[in-house]
Amino acid sequence: MQLRDLPHTDPGEPDVRSGHHFLVWLGRMQLGGQLAALLWGLVWMLPIGAMPLAVGMAVQAVVDRDGGRLAGAGALLIVFGGLIALGDSMLHRAAVTNWITAASRVQQLLARKAADLGSVLTRRVAAGEVVAVSTGDVEKIGWFVESFSRFTAALVTALAVATGLVVYAPELGVVVALALPVLALAPLPLLPYATRRADDQRAKAGRATELAADTVAGLRVLRGIGGEELFLDRYRAASQEVRTAAVRSARMWALIHAVQVALPGVLLVVVVGHGVGLARNGTITIGELVTVYGAVTFLLFPMHHFAELAMAYSFSRPSAKRAARVLGLARTAAGTGADTGTDAGALGGELHDPATGLRAGAGRLTAVVCGDPDAAGRLADRLGGHPAEPGGLPSVRLGGVALDDVPLAGARAAVLVQDKDPMLLSGTLAELLDVPASGAVSPAAALAAAQCGDVLTALAQAAVGVPDAGDEPMGAPITERGRSLSGGQRQRLALARSLVADPEVLVLDEPTSAVDSHTEARIAEGLRELRAGRTTVVFTSSPLLLDRADTVAFVQDGAVVAEGPHRELLHGDVAYRAVVTRETDDEKQAAADSPRSDGGAVRDEGGVPRMMEETA
Known part of the structure; x- marks a missing residue:
């Protein structure tokens, strides 16, 4: 696969049983790229391994004063040099392609999973972990996929050199062949320690990053209470822990590299010492001694690739494990999400959640009051056919069809x-x-219903002087996450976006929590008018929205316990009134002792308690 072919048409279905299985699956998915890298790796490494043979031939030719053999050795050196240059450049190209291809595949899988689960993803996995997987972990996974083919080429070349030495100079080749497995396996006992230290470093770095992100996000509040120095001290301590862990990890990897340099050095001393004795006895020639010396020196080269693969695997294994955990999340535990032949365009009717008993009538505005905000969020996700937690709960049904x-x-x-x-x-x-x-x-009708007049004015002022904006609010730039707007302005723009979509069923979770009461009242009226004939479900405890709903459902302990108009529930259900009016325990007791059915609340002419308008 070429880089110009990215992104993948279909990234495939990953094997997420474990991090190891995920890495194997990635390797299989780009087997052609791995074979190409292996081929070019051999074109690069085999001539390097054979270079000592040409050098030995040249030295022996000089000793024997044989001009023809010297010219032949020179020609071999030229050929080997050309192959090394070609193989090096093409291997780099193939290796980088493998790296980017694997990273791109993982990123596409993560993007597909995020689009599949939506906001439910961050309910199951911390947002920081998702970011870590899609950034740093993707690079580590790509590094392992890329380094594996180079390791394979180094292994094949090392075996070929050892075999060639046995045939070329058996007296020394046998020593090298016996020592080669020892050289390759010697660092293995140290790898578990290095892996644990690397994992500890990553864990502490992750905690420090989370602390820094939380501090930056809450910097305004921290300055208001004078707490920035306290959190800065905490971050200093966390960063020092990361530094200490990084030093400990680096020491272990330095020890592994030292072992991989020292042992071949010892082998080189032994081979040269033994070879000098054989050369003095006339058993081998000077050229053969030079060839063996160069070949043993070359074996240091594949040892570095062995160490790199070990390091890449130790770093990529936890990264692959995290990626597999995220990619293993399913949209639903019970449903298949498969195409059952249902015409999506024909979906409509009553929205019914069998788990809670909630029913939202077709074409009606239904408000849902839930004392637990987290439970409300999970129920809102369920109504969209996206269960927040796998638990075998029955699917929400729209017009009798399971979503x-x-x-x-x-x-x-x-x-x-x-x-x-x-x-x-x-x-x-x-x-x-x-x-x-x-x-x-x-868009104009949606913005009007969401009461975005002041937002348009602010955006029109911001659009002045902006190229291509035309001094119109529709061309005004909105910064990332709408940071240039207030919380209420962001909330109203998001509501307008949802109203423009005009879905058959619209579920809103606290759409006016950051809006003042006067604006909220106008939004409630605009929402009711614009969504007339469409099914709308609003999760809220605001009396201003509840009073304009066709029906209100009160959810407690995961089930609908009361339904009806807002004012009837307010008069007849003490628990509902406590949630809506934010009553304290003392106020609940006073309401229970009062002979008045409404708990003694002072009412306006419309029957809505004034205390609720104040709290709204």
């Missing part, structure tokens, strides 16, 4: 789930709102 049995693209086209912390990508406002949509809702 787990619908192709992923079809399920997402029918049900759109907006997280409580939606992501805004960098680009212009027009690009932000350019999403797959039915076309029934214009």
